[in-house]
Amino acid sequence: MGRVRADPDRFTVTKDALLPGVFFALLVRWCVASYPYSGYKKPPMYGDYEAQRHWQEITVHTPAATWYFNTTQNDLQYWGLDYPPLTAYHSLLMGKVADWIDPESVRLFASRGYENESHKTFMRWTVFLSDVYFYVSAVLVICIDAERVKSKEVVNVFKRTDLSTILFLLYPGLILIDHGHFQYNCVSLGLFLWATFYIIAIENDVLATIFFVLALNYKQMELYHALPFFFYLLRKIFIDLPHRGRTAHLVHRFNKLAISVIATFIIIWYPFFGSWENIFQLIRRLFPLNRGVFEDKVSNVWCVVNVFIKLKTYYSNEEMAKTCLITTASAALPSCIDLFFRMNRKKFVLCLINVSLAFFLFSFQVHEKTILLAAIPVAIHFPEDPFMCFWFLLVSTFSMLPLLLKDGLLLPFIATNIIYVSFYSITLKLAMPNAGFFTFFNAKKVYKAVQPEKMESSVLLKLLSVNFVVSVLGMIVLTAASVYVAPPPQFPDLFPLLISVYSCSHFLLFFFYFYYTQFHLPTCLPTTVKVKK
Template sequence: MLETYKSKFFEVLLLSTCVKILLIPAYHSTDFEVHRNWLAIAHSLPLNRWYYDDTNEWTLDYPPLFAYFEWLLAKVAQFVDPEMLQLHNSNYVSKRTKYFQRFSVIIMDVVYACGAWRMLKAFRTLHIRYQPITAEALLLLNVGLLFIDHIHFQYNGFLFGVLLLSISCLLEDRFLLGCTVFATLLNLKHIYLYMAPAFGVYLLKFYCLDSKRSTFTSVLKLTIAGLVPFAISFGPFWQHLPQILSRLFPFRRGLTHSYWAPNFWALYNTADKVVAKALNMSIAEKYTSGIVQNYEHSVLPSVRPLATFILTIAAMLPILIKLLCYTTKSESKITFLRSVVLCSLSSFLFGWHVHEKAILMSLIPFCFLFFVHAQDAKYAFLLSAAGYYSLFPLLFDSDLIVIRYSLYLAYMTFMDAQMLRFYKTPPIMNLWEDLYIDGFVLLPLYDHYTVALVFYTFLCVITCTP
């Protein structure tokens, strides 16, 4: 049984790798230049200048451990194309550079594969019936990671691999190792701080407050386990901490990103604009200008970082209270998984300057809840349909229309089919949910065909009219 399981996993992994290789020639975003510039910074400058360099707008704004990762990549890159490591060589894209950076993402996905493998192994200890091939496909062929990492260009798969490793450790009751791995993740990308409340509450209740252990000793061990990665990461920069923190938490970038994430603040901005227009007031265009900066709203109260923080914590509290006060040992691990999903989703809905890509922080862990209960599967499907579709504007190149819709529809069709196949009594969508899902099929048809058809018909009528 185990050998069959292994062979299926590696077959799916091989298939996903082939798909990623096929996507190498595709369009890439400005994030490609961002990471090329970080390679140049790490290679060209002494360590104490990394977080001060402002040669161009793509300044280093990830934690030091990720900067060390870029430094290691640069050691290899210098043998591939030294020109990519020139600090003033902005927007440099050679064939060698493109292949190097694309393959670096594919190779680092080995970490994601390891995380998925360990997580699936840990998941089996929960005695939950699930289909390995389905879980492997949902994870290794995840359409969001294909969009963001292998077309748009980032290293999210690598980071999610570390996340899955940390969760798997906690599911296997390896608390100290899980804490260390999660702390390592925070030093690679600090956005995962939004998941920290779920990890913190779980470790507090089931490790520190465990009656079989000394609370003081447990807290001390856990503190040391969590601080070691921070000491290694930030130690060489201890004299530059204020500068690093200003880069990691740039509150001057404004409430929303240039392309709004589909969250509460997108609705808030829209409501402000609609009300201002209805009242014939001048509209503050800054938040629709595509420029990343602070701005004031026209009618509704302007939002500050503290307000978003309070709302985010308030949204997290119900699941955290349940995890701390109302969860038994037998159900704790599933509740922990739900708390990871809900904490990240709370931050996506109410956080400050949220990027649209952050929805993956909820969708990747949600893949495991797909097998827990029919209602979990239903909500995973609904959120996936909306979340992956919301990434389309990042793939705006016209050559990607067929690719993005093909990958999206294939993934969602597979997910829907497996949901209906796995549950003897499939979760029933109500009328509004059915219409909501249908909208993701009808909207592209309207966007790409109906509008064009009306336009060209109108153009023909005008040109043919004497």
Template sequence: MGRRWIRWSHKRGMRSSVVAFIFLASVFLKLCFGIGSYSGENTPPMYGDYEAQRHWMEITVHLPIHQWYSYDLQYWGLDYPPLTAYVSWICGFVANLINPTWVALDSSRGIETDSSKFFMRVSVVVFDALIYIPAVLIFSRTWFGARSKRTQDLAFLLLILFPALFLVDFGHFQYNSIMLGFTIMALNFFATEHDLLGAVSFVLSLGFKQMALYYAPAIGSYLVAKCILSGPTDGGRLFIRLGFVTVATFMSLFLPWIPPFSASPTLIIDPISRIFPFARGLFEDKVANFWCASNVIIKWKKWAAQEMLVKAAAILTFLGFLPSVIVMGKVAWDLKVWNKSPEQKLVETKDDPKPEESSSHTPILPLLPYALLNSSMSFFLFSFQVHEKTILLPLMPLMLLFSGATPGSEVYQWGALGSNVAVFSMWPLLQKDGLSLPYFALVFLWNRVVGYDPIGIIYTAFPFKSFVHLMSAGVYAAIIFLHFSEQIISPPDRYPDLFPVLNVLVSTPVFVCLWLWSIKCCVQVSWALTGPSGFEEADGQPQHRKHLSIAVNDASQMRTSFVAKSDRTRAVSLGPAQGKRVRRSSTRSAAGTGSSTALPSSSSVFRGTIDSSVMEGRAAASPK
């Protein structure tokens, strides 16, 4: 439906107003979600996340900074990094100007007037419009720059209708779009070679919610790999600059708790101890990760001490994201050119029509979205003290990949399955918050907009086309069965959490498969960049200039050659595009004559790897 509407709008001369209409429609939907229930509504004495966010506005407005992380910790003590506190102060300051009773110290606890709820809902929409929406708009224009305007608008639409984010931020009530927006903006800066600004943006994401650490291994390994590519001199200089910018940004966020700006040098312990609450235990609610799923058989909290569980979680998490870090480093080392002889460099660039542009964009950039998915999913599955809402973090890179995927492709199928199962994994939380109707309505709307039919997949399970197709059919059948069973069957007294546990057992295998799939994609993209057998081919000469593009017959087979249009494969690219796109007429001409068509100038396509699972391209030529 979304694709057809965008096509209809463009054909009728309304292409310039598509973005504005999508933005206004999304704001309308978010305000509609605000009419419904939220976390902790009418449930004293602690209420829920809604009251936590409001309470932080209350204490940041009325208390000095050094008391923010120590005031009445038993009642929703502040446990997020300083940028969250600063945003709470801004909201509290505005609320205090409009109606001081909304944020009156202590006496406003549990306030649920219509006017205060409207203000709280609007505050989420405003910050979403200021940070997340510009970030995804720039992403659609930067990362899909070589694609058509329709594809860019469709990607923007799909990222705006991020269903899990809708339900958590505008239903359950949180401000996750700020954290995700800063991370996406960091990716935009990396794609345009503004690495220092990208580092600042990611630190701001970390400074808003510590959960952004889920992305740290991927982004850290990418920046280190960028330094390796740049060589000892330029790379060393870049490394020093990145370190300085990162430390300076962190210090500016924590400045009020650092001497000489704080009254005591020990005050910095307050925010640090609140940000990393290891005392809470391995997990609280039922979460679709490794620990909760395996806890059905192995009672971890009974058989292992907490210190041991912390170490085990750290080791498993490290092993989970290690493959993407290794792949990123290996590709950077294989593609380095700073230690090659002039003769080797001449061989590499002799076929490049504009060698001076060949290094304008980082060739390892295509690995970054998959590395983000691998890293964040590893944290979600294996790390300590995970909440069901943190599935938003692995979903973000998956939705970035999905937004440019061709319908029916492997990325499209994994993205749709991952999004639907992620929303389903939050069903116990959403049901408790009174968000059952928004849950079903948004799932139906999103699948309709993206052109995905879960029911149809069940009917066409056999003969199955791929593993993800077969798995999707089984998972959707299980989800429908559990939803109906929950309405007609009461869980036995001995197993009151029967349905939440079954939810975990259905969702966790999907997330494990997504984690494994992200590793597979990292390896495939690395093969496309350097070749599966290494950097050098049989003649011993470096060949990475021949790997400027990838075409794939399907997501499980990648090869470093151009593909004829008759193959129905779509080349895609990662990185910012400059100049004009390749005309379809030239593509048809090359395919029709059977002649070999050289890759257009590096200004007309994304430099680096081209991967059909991420976005479509326009360049095509005869098979290898």
């Protein structure tokens, strides 16, 4: 964990490429935003776009205490609020602006299904600006810090600020969901990245705690990341305690974090403290058990099991919820325990990956889009293991293909993936000037360029390369089949199901791989240097 000062000549930030790269990533977002969104011209419920617009309508015209209740002015059956208060406040802010620009877009009851083109532009801008403010800013500071921290032996091209930032920002999954399908995952994930930054770079536990609580209060799915934060911060309380006044220092550290959590929650939840019923109703809206273990065809274990055993036929929602809780805890806790007893910041990122994957694969009420909660920690880990992380991020985007096809986003799906693969290949070309454009298929060459210590078994690396090629070809075939081949009438969901099973098999392999990586990572990391600018 210790760092020493390095030779300044080894630290070069290519600012000339950084700014155009960021602008290009933003341009890709805006191009995707020109395509249809979730529920476009699909009454009566439309889709996620309408949900976000409706929340603006409700928060602008009704008291905060009634936002989560079924009333004459708030029909919970029509896109009732089911995210924490910070999402509601964000909707209120945007709704106030919408009410000023175009009052018809948020008029109570009368605005349902409002699809004015100028309003679509306004809504797209709200996502774009939220993305820049929360997510892009967090990616920049994380990537800048990654370049400042370097190994004495190897200069990793994937830690260059310009390259790492652009690769991070060009990840297709988040672009397609937020700027295509239409959501604000960039806010909660941006807050999560800021919390992570304060742990892996600044080591400010109080700010990390506050930002994570903010992320959790924007989307409850941030619980996927809660356990690694809890175990890491809990372990930090016991580190380097002085012999004199040991108990007092321990209590002081614990109190700082506890006060940070409680104070942040109180500030955010204050408008709902009128009665216990308000609190309980909000919690019921955040964690509904009546929706079932999964929705649509999602690439997790329960969807695959459901192919052979119809879960709803044999198990009630309550029984499935208990089963999911036990299974998820069993899958996640070994990673957390390892982090607690052999803690370092690289293990923290790997723990984020493993726990979020455990939640995605085994937890209750999983959506296709929640794979983003595992994908973003993988993007953080990308410079440490580019081959496997690149593969994972491709599969994570592919796993959402049925949802994207439903929204009419096939062309953006293909284009963003081609852009991402191309830029990754260009990055490898910079690391290996004599390599070909398709070097990313060759695991041996990738590891030789950025992780020579993984060159121990060329046979395993060749096998890995073959599996990667087969995996990519399988994704291409399934994509083409989903678009051009009509499924049998008796199996209308054949291709979404095949995509789910195919992607789940990958996620299980990645789950074991990243677990292996975490457990084989030593507690004491190699000496690193941190260059001060």
